[in-house]
Amino acid sequence: MPRPRQPRLTRQLIVETATALIDAEGLPAFSTRRLAAELGVRGPSLYNHFATKDEILDAVADTVTGVVDTSGFASRDWAAALRDWAWSYRRALTAHPNIVPYLAQGPGRRPAALAMADAVYGGLVRAGWPPARATHIGAALRYFVAGSALGSFARGFVEDPELYAAHYPHLRQAHRLAEHQQSVDEGAFALGLDALLHGLAAEYARTVGAVESALPSG
Amino acid sequence: MPRPRQPRLTRQLIVETATALIDAEGLPAFSTRRLAAELGVRGPSLYNHFATKDEILDAVADTVTGVVDTSGFASRDWAAALRDWAWSYRRALTAHPNIVPYLAQGPGRRPAALAMADAVYGGLVRAGWPPARATHIGAALRYFVAGSALGSFARGFVEDPELYAAHYPHLRQAHRLAEHQQSVDEGAFALGLDALLHGLAAEYARTVGAVESALPSG
DNA sequence: ACCCTTAAACTAGCGCTGTAAGTTTTGCCG
């Protein structure tokens, strides 16, 4: 088959179809041939638009990260902005949980991830946090969000409840976790995020706030 | 080649060699043939000892998780025990960073991960936390530790610093993160963990502590 | 109007992968 009169593939179409395929069937089922078949095309044709499979995955990951809202850092105080961002970040990841294992391995060279890191860091520094501290805070929240989206604590407990009861006395109810997976994960996230922000506010009051109020400009 | 006089493979030897191979060359380089070659053997021979490749990876992950120390929950107050556990957990994972992406996808049916979850949950409940809260706390800390071991915040920034400076003004220094990766990650972890525990202590005082001190047994 | 470059599909194929099937020889147990 020669070059078609109208191109059958575009980067955008490939990324959209890849996202749908990963959402529907998981990362392991995502192969270049499988994706190509979904697009009515023959495997190697994808390489006219992307250099490698990882480049496709990067594009998928980038569009997922792209919807994260960091606008709070421009309008709200740093703690409220952090909270809004963390929830938005979590929503973006849990909307496409199957791509998270790939995405979680670092921002790499994905523009949206870098833009997000930039916005968070800038917002925290602007609020008075020392640069090193701002880096740490952004990283810590990223750890927490990525971890929560990745390793849904509850998802692992799906097996025969009898097995648990015998060996792990405190986990007798663990099989029920699967039923309420979403609410457990969200509850754990909400609790952890509140605790983190509470602790950060205390640190802020102890260090930044104290210093600023002792300065003429504060 | 027939059955040898002395078996060349044991489950333990396979797991140890697999761990070393993954540590040295990463998850993508870990294939059954590659592992077999390392053991002086021919690929399919591994299937006399493990049913699938994933079963080998589960065994590796389980031994990694197995060294995590949860003994603090038996001897110390809940907050100190959580801190000790979190650090021990993090050390175990960062000692074998290449297996973390596999390990982070849930406790599955790995005994060590389940035993760990059991110990944490039990310790928190014994300290007075309501069961649902104990589940949330264990999950939240697991998110944080796994996220920190998996997606080293700093590791992603390795590219040309000029690229960052142009598009992401606040990340001008980001390339330096790679140099200090370990200290940044540890600092972020320490900050986040302290903040988390600070917030949890406040919640404990507000709920559990208040109730217990109002009871005869408290 | 024509040529030429480039684009976008194709087919063929390489060296991998996980793993199933069947073979051979050894060690051990009844």
Place this chain on the structure above:
DNA sequence: CGGCAAAACTTACAGCGCTAGTTTAAGGGT
């Protein structure tokens, strides 16, 4: 001492990411 299980083997299959080379259409330059 016969026979069965164990543990290595060889062979093979389907699928993987990706490269190379081919074909034809689209579009720009003169």
